[in-house]
Amino acid sequence: MARSTKAGIGVGVPHPRATMKEVAKAAGVSLSTASRALTGRGYVSADVRDRVKQAAAELEYVPDAMARNLRQQVSRVIGVIVSDLRDPFYVDLASGLSQQCRRRGYAMMLSDNGGVEKRELEAAETFVSSRVAGVILTPMSREVSEYLLGYGIPVVEVDRQFADGLCDAVVVDNRGAAFKVTQALAGLGHRRIALVIDEITWTTGRDRLSGFKEAIAEAGLPPEAGIVVTSKLDVAQAQAVIAKLLSRKDSPTAVFAANNVLAEATWRAAEQLGKTIPDQLSLACFDDVRWMTMVSPAITTVAQDAVAMGETAVDQLMERIRKPSRPACTIMMAATMEERGSTARPTR
Amino acid sequence: MARSTKAGIGVGVPHPRATMKEVAKAAGVSLSTASRALTGRGYVSADVRDRVKQAAAELEYVPDAMARNLRQQVSRVIGVIVSDLRDPFYVDLASGLSQQCRRRGYAMMLSDNGGVEKRELEAAETFVSSRVAGVILTPMSREVSEYLLGYGIPVVEVDRQFADGLCDAVVVDNRGAAFKVTQALAGLGHRRIALVIDEITWTTGRDRLSGFKEAIAEAGLPPEAGIVVTSKLDVAQAQAVIAKLLSRKDSPTAVFAANNVLAEATWRAAEQLGKTIPDQLSLACFDDVRWMTMVSPAITTVAQDAVAMGETAVDQLMERIRKPSRPACTIMMAATMEERGSTARPTR
């Protein structure tokens, strides 16, 4: 990447891009030879290679990815679709994806769709159009994965799974983690435990719900002991819903929030009502985000390593690209429960 | 985007991608006509257009962006380089960039470089190679912007400015905001105020420092009243540095943290030393992130609208693409000071 100013190429003064043809001419070889010298595949004598490489450097030659990809019918780009870049969970995921893509020599095309399904499909179409090498997504339906697979594009579903059996996936043991948390709450003596959750139809919500219910049953509690409250995934709206829940006469003594957004909403609702944690209310949740160790008491939570999930998803995609016929694999990662001060014995 | 299963195209069964040539054949027209019908430029009779469009739908035709871009010598992709996707400020920025790119019909290629300069340049090279329509970056040096501009690629610098005068930029009034915060602290009666900052050579750090110093001087305080402490941008390391600062005999009565990471470090250091805020220490900072209204007392801070910065940067880039010869513009956005409970009169 020589930044030569020899040929009158100055700072900020656009110079026309050199093509391989020009490099070849400067080096006194044919286009084919230049290509072989630069890409490293095919025979070239050592001195010719050096001459070509030097010419390329002098001309500040950058290969045209469009042309190369068009010819080769693949690009070194991975398409990524995540739900919401404002949510710390997806951010950590995107961060892991981004770092691992870079390490593997791929660029990342990122699309976040604020939870709008139509945008998910639009992004997928863009990815098909640019012939990405593969797509990693947090799906909102089975449709998008199927659409991409239909074009022969490898897909990895992360966090949630819709195209079970059709493509690879990286998920967390949601059922197990939810079970453990609920069991811990019941073990502390709670008899009215609310699960606050935004959806129960995706694998994430479904499994968290089922782990919750199983733990209630296993603790010998009646099903009514497990109160399930749903809310949109929005702090303000969820806060209102939860405030209502906590104001009931038979309000729960413990809340299990299914993710960090609902945890924040629960925490703010308790604050708003003057309910102290953990004396008047125990709070446990999913996702370990920064504020959870900054408030007092710190929040008991299920820590999902979203960065590691992202990295794993990229590696899984690389494997799939290498071995397209391998059967679909689902990698389930363990999540650890961090017991902190927000959960305690009930006082009523 | 018909998902026809008519032609034996089943779920998950890859079918070969249709080309425009095939669409043309199916519609019984020439390749040129198909192209005009599908792109909408050039003459086509209404019925021919319909026939072509229907053929395209039936074949699930998706235009090949590579081929189109190669021919047209531009892509509908914007390259974005941000420092660190783990930092909420850059995340909000990326979120704004992503949304606005989508609205404008562009895809976003994103690279985060954990603060490593070499990676910034690598990402830039990838962008040149893929002929992105433009690049938006939070630069770490003048080099990358110059490199890109040298290839005639429009560049917008965000947050910080290195290629002043050479390219467009979107920044915040760092000097003004830092001045206002420091002035407020001095106005409360603080006589030993520390600025904790990670760098003072980029425009961000330089301007925040200068606003700080000016306010100290204007308040009639001696320069020693303004203590400047630098630290790496890392919570754990900064916390150690700040803990040492706060343990000094003549420790400051107020800390102004130059960003959210250093604010967290300061907050944790105070916690660690058992210093109560705001009684024993006033804390003000830059960046309004979620935890700042969840801890108690809430933190006084300068709210930068990073999402709006991102959106503005995309719009500015679009303008530049439309009018390449327009003189370079720097857009400076105001930042608002949110006074909250973490700042009060000193008690010593």
Add this chain to the structure above:
DNA sequence: CTGAAAGCGCTTACAG
């Protein structure tokens, strides 16, 4: 070991 030629899938003057 090197070079001429075909071709990836489009767009776009140009001729009809």
Add this chain to the structure above:
DNA sequence: CTGAAAGCGCTTACAG
């Protein structure tokens, strides 16, 4: 209004 042809910048068999 439509079609044949050239060409974007590469890679890759193939012939020498």
